[in-house]
Amino acid sequence: MVNSLSGYKSANLIATCDRNSNTNVAIFSSLVHLGSSPALVGFIMRPDSVARHTLDNIKQTDQFTINHVNENIWQQAHQTAARYPRDTSEFSATGLTERFVPGFTAPLIDESELCYMLKLAEIIPIELNGTLLVIGEIKTLFCNPNAIKEDGYIDIEHLGTVAISGLDSYHKTQRLSRLSYPKTDRKPSTISINGR
Numbered sequence: 001m002v003n004s005l006s007g008y009k010s011a012n013l014i015a016t017c018d019r020n021s022n023t024n025v026a027i028f029s030s031l032v033h034l035g036s037s038p039a040l041v042g043f044i045m046r047p048d049s050v051a052r053h054t055l056d057n058i059k060q061t062d063q064f065t066i067n068h069v070n071e072n073i074w075q076q077a078h079q080t081a082a083r084y085p086r087d088t089s090e091f092s093a094t095g096l097t098e099r100f101v102p103g104f105t106a107p108l109i110d111e112s113e114l115c116y117m118l119k120l121a122e123i124i125p126i127e128l129n130g131t132l133l134v135i136g137e138i139k140t141l142f143c144n145p146n147a148i149k150e151d152g153y154i155d156i157e158h159l160g161t162v163a164i165s166g167l168d169s170y171h172k173t174q175r176l177s178r179l180s181y182p183k184t185d186r187k188p189s190t191i192s193i194n195g196r
């Protein structure tokens with residue numbers, strides 16, 4: 001019940017590798033935008049009461065990638081949460097495809113249409129419950145160019161990106177509209193996208 005209270009959350013696969021190039025991927029829904037300059041993204045890591053392969057790999061290599069989950073891979077993405085042994089890559093276990101980019105050891109998810117590479121910036125312990133806020137700085141972005149609008153907005157619906165509620169429910173979305181930034185002296189106007 002408590003997991004449902006924060007509403008729709010983003011569905012992301014975080015992919016890493018350890019110092020011996022063994023890859024790992026797991027689903028995370030706690031992502032938060034922390035700022036654009038520098039471009040920072042954070043996510044909440046559960047307490048280390050069991051092995052946390054994603055966290056261990058990030059600490060070893062200082063790198064990770066974040067990959068949007070879309071309508072074609074949401075079931076495989078969900079399966080990555082299973083507690084596979086350290087020597088089993090969720091890529092082979094779920095059939096997701098890893099893609100490597102020169103100069104970066106953490107893999108991208110080939111099936112994802114919006115992926116970005118991050119360098120570890122800071123890990124902040126939340127003493128209240130033993131969780132961690134893991135913060136990365138975005139270094140490189142890969143996105144289907146058809147979804148990028150003139151002002152930089154990315155039409156993630158065009159990419160088939162899905163949302164999560166609770167811990168097990170996956171959703172397609174339907175945009176109502178984009179709105180201009182609110183000003184005190186006028187009502188916001190709609191910004192058309194894809195003719196809507």
Ligand SMILES: Cc1cc2nc3c(=O)[nH]c(=O)nc-3n(C[C@H](O)[C@H](O)[C@H](O)COP(=O)(O)O)c2cc1C
Pocket residue numbers: 024025026027028029030031043044045046051052053054055078080081082083084164166167168
């Ligand atoms: C829908 C969904 C969302 C999740 N979100 C998070 C999250 O935000 N933070 C977290 O620590 N674990 C989250 N998990 C659990 C991890 O995916 C799970 O612990 C996984 O086994 C971690 O893999 P690893 O040990 O390879 O890093 C989520 C699981 C599901 C099914």
